[in-house]
Amino acid sequence: MTLTEPAIADSEAPPSEDGAAAPESSDEAPEAPSVLAQPFVTSDAATVGRLFVVTSLLLGAGTSVIGVLLSLGRTEAVAPWDLFGGFNAYFRMWTLYRMSFMLLVVMPLLLGVALAVVPSQVGAGNVAFPRAALASFWSWLIGAVIIVVSVFAGGGWGAIDGVTGNESDAMALTLLGTGMVIVALLLGAVTVATTVISLRQTGMSLLDVPPFSWSMLVAAAVWLFTLPVAIANLVVIYADLRGRPAIAFGRAESPDIWLQLDWLVEQPAVYIMAVPVLGIAVEAIGATVGARSSRPEAITVIVGLFGLLAVGGWSQDYFTAPQDLRDGLVYVAFGLAAVLPLVALAGGAAELVLRGTKTPDRLLDVRMLGAGAALKLLGAAALVGALRVIEPLDLLETTATWAVFHGVVAAGLIAGVVALRNWSHELLIGPLSVVVGRGAVALLLGGGGLLVLSDLISGFLADAPDLMALSLDGSAVLNVVAFAGSILVAVGAAAAALGAVSALRTPLTAESEAG
Amino acid sequence: MFTTGFKFFFGLFAAFCAAALVYGYTTGGNHVGPLSLGWKGGVGDHIGYGVLVGLAGVSLTISLVLVSFRDADAAAQAHLQNLAEVLTDQPVTASFWPVVASFGVGAAAVGLVLHPMVFVLGLAVIVLSMVEWTMDAWADRATGDTAVNRELRNRIMAPIEIPVVGALAVGVIVLAASRILLTVSKLEAVAVAGVVSALILGGAWVYASRPGLGRRLMRILGTVGALLLLMGGVLAAVAGEREFHHPTDDTHEESGEPTGTTGHGG
Numbered sequence: 001m002t003l004t005e006p007a008i009a010d011s012e013a014p015p016s017e018d019g020a021a022a023p024e025s026s027d028e029a030p031e032a033p034s035v036l037a038q039p040f041v042t043s044d045a046a047t048v049g050r051l052f053v054v055t056s057l058l059l060g061a062g063t064s065v066i067g068v069l070l071s072l073g074r075t076e077a078v079a080p081w082d083l084f085g086g087f088n089a090y091f092r093m094w095t096l097y098r099m100s101f102m103l104l105v106v107m108p109l110l111l112g113v114a115l116a117v118v119p120s121q122v123g124a125g126n127v128a129f130p131r132a133a134l135a136s137f138w139s140w141l142i143g144a145v146i147i148v149v150s151v152f153a154g155g156g157w158g159a160i161d162g163v164t165g166n167e168s169d170a171m172a173l174t175l176l177g178t179g180m181v182i183v184a185l186l187l188g189a190v191t192v193a194t195t196v197i198s199l200r201q202t203g204m205s206l207l208d209v210p211p212f213s214w215s216m217l218v219a220a221a222v223w224l225f226t227l228p229v230a231i232a233n234l235v236v237i238y239a240d241l242r243g244r245p246a247i248a249f250g251r252a253e254s255p256d257i258w259l260q261l262d263w264l265v266e267q268p269a270v271y272i273m274a275v276p277v278l279g280i281a282v283e284a285i286g287a288t289v290g291a292r293s294s295r296p297e298a299i300t301v302i303v304g305l306f307g308l309l310a311v312g313g314w315s316q317d318y319f320t321a322p323q324d325l326r327d328g329l330v331y332v333a334f335g336l337a338a339v340l341p342l343v344a345l346a347g348g349a350a351e352l353v354l355r356g357t358k359t360p361d362r363l364l365d366v367r368m369l370g371a372g373a374a375l376k377l378l379g380a381a382a383l384v385g386a387l388r389v390i391e392p393l394d395l396l397e398t399t400a401t402w403a404v405f406h407g408v409v410a411a412g413l414i415a416g417v418v419a420l421r422n423w424s425h426e427l428l429i430g431p432l433s434v435v436v437g438r439g440a441v442a443l444l445l446g447g448g449g450l451l452v453l454s455d456l457i458s459g460f461l462a463d464a465p466d467l468m469a470l471s472l473d474g475s476a477v478l479n480v481v482a483f484a485g486s487i488l489v490a491v492g493a494a495a496a497a498l499g500a501v502s503a504l505r506t507p508l509t510a511e512s513e514a515g
Numbered sequence: 516m517f518t519t520g521f522k523f524f525f526g527l528f529a530a531f532c533a534a535a536l537v538y539g540y541t542t543g544g545n546h547v548g549p550l551s552l553g554w555k556g557g558v559g560d561h562i563g564y565g566v567l568v569g570l571a572g573v574s575l576t577i578s579l580v581l582v583s584f585r586d587a588d589a590a591a592q593a594h595l596q597n598l599a600e601v602l603t604d605q606p607v608t609a610s611f612w613p614v615v616a617s618f619g620v621g622a623a624a625v626g627l628v629l630h631p632m633v634f635v636l637g638l639a640v641i642v643l644s645m646v647e648w649t650m651d652a653w654a655d656r657a658t659g660d661t662a663v664n665r666e667l668r669n670r671i672m673a674p675i676e677i678p679v680v681g682a683l684a685v686g687v688i689v690l691a692a693s694r695i696l697l698t699v700s701k702l703e704a705v706a707v708a709g710v711v712s713a714l715i716l717g718g719a720w721v722y723a724s725r726p727g728l729g730r731r732l733m734r735i736l737g738t739v740g741a742l743l744l745l746m747g748g749v750l751a752a753v754a755g756e757r758e759f760h761h762p763t764d765d766t767h768e769e770s771g772e773p774t775g776t777t778g779h780g781g
Contacts, residue, residue: 130607131613135613135614138614146625169629173628190577228569232569
């Protein structure tokens with residue numbers, strides 16, 4: 001059809017009975033971009049999701065190598081500052097490891113799964129804003145590159161012994177890259193949330209939405225209520241770093257930059273990464289044993305409650321006296337209460353297993369093993385979090401903080417492996433190999449467990465607050481255990497990344513799907 | 516009238532406003548401080564109150580965006596377009612503008628720190644991609660036919676795009692070529708200009724006399740040539756212009772030798 005004979009629907013099509021014009025149908029499919037051009041122009045959310053998943057898993061493998069080096073620095077084999085060439089360099093890597101796992105690995109990994117899976121779950125052909133999804137991926141990737149390059153160029157989120165001229169430029173770039181990554185993740189989250197809210201099949205209420213889509217809606221809402229606060233922090237820090245002294249809010253010449261942002265990787269905000277894990281676990285278990293929950297609304301409430309307890313913008317203590325906030329009733333209540341939804345969800349998962357088919361091959365399926373491992377690690381993290389807020393135990397400013405972080409990160413990575421296996425069709429890849437899947441899950445569970453355990457016990461043994469675990473006396477054995485754990489996590493993350501990349505090369509055939 | 520998304524986020528806005536008021540008054544706010552954002556009276560705990568008001572602001576903004584653009588709300592869109600059935604399954608065409616916009620944001624971020632020109636360039640790219648993106652989004656839903664949509668879009672944008680892209684291309688070519696010619700010696704400049712002109716003329720003659728040559732080949736050759744020119748221009752700009760002797764009473768000659776400096780006269 002050309003413009004000379006056509007047909008703009010509302011002007012030329014015959015009106016219907018109620019006066020509204022019927023739309024014209026189009027049989028012409030848009031021209032498909034070439035394979036090379038696809039990542040740059042695609043409007044297919046599944047393709048964007050696949051880009052997110054593979055890239056974040058590759059970044060996860062890289063980040064976990066930094067974790068191995070940091071853990072090696074905790075052992076007495078070599079002093080951390082010698083390993084990285086200075087105290088500032090050690091601090092840069094220490095902060096990069098944490099920020100990267102959150103903003104460059106786990107959150108984009110789960111967002112990518114959501115972009116691919118959510119539309120089909122709610123009965124939509126595509127996400128609400130396909131081009132925004134593509135912009136989300138590329139903005140995230142460019143922001144990630146800016147962060148990594150600037151950190152290795154001497155930037156990062158603060159410096160222990162002061163900021164020099166060149167470092168100031170690199171730090172400013174790190175801050176801008178962080179802001180770009182956060183905005184990109186929010187853009188993707190808004191796309192997913194809008195798809196669930198507005199593009200559901202007619203007759204599907206929010207309570208009917210499958211658990212993973214619901215968990216992503218909750219996660220997107222929680223991200224929207226938490227991450228903009230981090231952007232506000234970044235603006236304040238940037239103004240301090242680059243602006244005139246007259247507009248200084250805090251201090252930017254010291255580790256204070258990190259102290260204004262560390263709330264993002266500590267509880268309760270650290271749990272924002274974990275909300276989609278609940279949905280993935282429930283769906284994977286249900287799909288494996290072939291059962292549905294008898295109380296789906298209970299799952300909905302549990303996931304919503306966990307999301308509520310993950311809202312963490314309020315928990316930053318830089319501008320107030322730390323004891324005022326972290327010894328306060330609200331902080332303690334959030335820490336303790338986070339265990340409850342996870343216990344309830346474990347009950348829901350157990351009910352699914354009891355109602356379903358319990359053959360050995362199903363119980364040893366990658367999805368079942370992975371979902372169980374993710375829930376166990378998440379439960380362990382929440383339990384440590386609950387212990388951490390109990391004042392007499394004195395765990396607040398100790399490595400117990402990182403026990404929570406490591407548990408959540410490992411659970412997120414395992415959930416990614418489970419999703420690769422469970423939704424390979426939606427992600428447009430071949431199914432993840434069973435051996436690789438089981439291996440990755442076992443390594444991540446073992447490594448994550450060792451990290452959680454060693455960080456918790458180190459926290460108990462610490463005589464004084466010691467977040468960076470630099471007081472090596474008295475916990476040498478635990479530091480070696482942490483080193484072993486970080487190696488396992490690195491190998492597990494690498495296995496997951498390689499599995500995803502090799503699945504990209506596997507042709508998606510009926511046999512491979514069945515396999 | 517009100518979209519589902521609007522109702523959801525406006526409800527959140529109302530809830531956060533209420534929470535901010537309660538929190539403000541229960542943490543030491545007085546008079547009408549919490550009601551007037553601290554204009555008349557105290558708001559109590561600044562951090563908590565600020566966070567809640569911020570959340571309310573975010574919710575309100577999202578709700579207004581959703582209701583203004585009827586984004587993804589099938590029923591509202593059908594009402595707006597006076598259609599009996601909304602075209603929810605209309606394919607969204609492939610577009611590279613989201614990627615261009617992302618690179619623009621990246622350039623603006625890097626330029627903010629490193630050089631104002633890069634920042635301005637990034638902003639220009641963002642504005643350009645926003646305009647193009649908006650047009651693509653409009654054209655996708657203009658009718659139910661993708662070919663008509665494409666033609667509609669081109670009818671509006673081509674009269675703008677072609678002159679702008681042409682002017683930019685000419686500008687880049689002139690700039691890059693001039694950098695190269697100003698960097699090499701006087702004699703080399705003549706040689707470079709002669710060889711390049713001969714190549715262009717020869718290429719055009721071959722293409723005109725052998726129309727069977729594939730367009731794909733010509734595209735590749737054109738792209739390679741443009742990239743070579745651009746790279747040469749950048750390298751020449753980095754190397755700097757050759758040394759010029761400005762006219763004096765005795766001499767009007769240029770030395771003709773490159774110096775590797777950017778300044779005039781050494």
